[in-house]
Amino acid sequence: MNTQILPIADESELVQASTGTNSQEIDAAFKEFKDILKSIDPSKKRFEVFSDFVTMFACSIRNSMAGLNKELFNQDIEAEYLSIIKRYKPSDVQKFPQLCSLIVILLNLHGTPHDVLGDLYMDLEFGEKYKAQFFTPSPISELMASMNAESMAQVIRDKGYVTASDPACGAGSALLGMVSELIGKKFNPIQTMFIEGISVHDKNR
Template identity: 35%
Template sequence: MSTTTDHQKAFITLFESTARYHHRHKVFEDFVSCAVAAIHNKICHSDTLEAEYMRIIKGYEREDLLNMAHLLSYVTLGLAEQPCDFLGSVFMQLELGDKYRGQFFTPWPVAYMMAQMNFTGTGRKLREQPFVTFYEPACGAGCMALSFAAVMEERGWSPDEHLWVMVVDIDPLAAGMAFIQLALNGIPAQVRTANALTDAPPRRILHTPMHYVGNWQTRLNHIPHLTESLPL
């Protein structure tokens, strides 16, 4: 039986042999952008994402485009095996993080421990209200939100029904990775490409499929004090 580690190794092996005529970081960035477009547009079409997708694939040979589809399948399978930060982990294993804006993603065991520590009281809140919200600035690949959702599910609460997440990162690549992983984990979320330390308008706002499927905009609008504090 394959494990998440097996899928990560398969991802890395395939990635290293994909589109060697481009810089490794560009290939990873383009893979993430194409995956975001494919996942998002399946449930809510965006002309902007579609145009970006079409622009990117023109620069790749057919075999490499097929490889990118297989890369996404490894991410999907790896996340299905067990809760983890699949993309954050392979990003660091590929040594892309320390060469790109000094990014170092939080290891899953650390994030999971922090989620367990911060879950205290959440169960009590969920017995008094239908859902809780989670905000993660400088989210990277969304590791903290993913670990919180994992702990919530372990405690008997379904994240797709009882959790809404907002994550923010200034780096479009990081925000894209967070979107992919939150979407594939079935977590209702808003993903912002923005500077969490300023009031500058976000460069991009995306919602995961479960945000739409679960009618979360309506659910959030029914809580006045929440909609006043969250930039929806």
């Protein structure tokens, strides 16, 4: 198996996450991510490199579950990862783990679940350029979630859990807003929330 095993966060850390942010550190990590992304294989379009990164990151996270149970390893996902990574030269391959680290850093700096990938996608102007996908700004997702926060909390108090489904989830901004609200109300979403996120993406668009 070539995809990296990633650590799974302690669920207590999720509930106790700080809501504070350091805007200067976030801006610095954001800029570093974009600088590294722009340095990878100049012969490729930036959207292609970004899309490849997101796909490989997702493959790595999915197959990291094999660290808990070997039966969870998916060979098709591994093959997809390998088919992408082989298109890049070794010096560029080394930059993808740096991008992964910066995503984790940005998530930690925000303190609560945040659509970091959506922010990057829109800042890099992929939505404008490809006219195909637009990511809901995080403040809008947070506002919508806050409007439903008390009703979600009541459902949890009545049933023990709440369900959420987004048929066009993209990077999950709306769902992340709901998770943040539950954390703010001292619920552990790992134990009290079932999420279904559906997204259709045509790579040839």
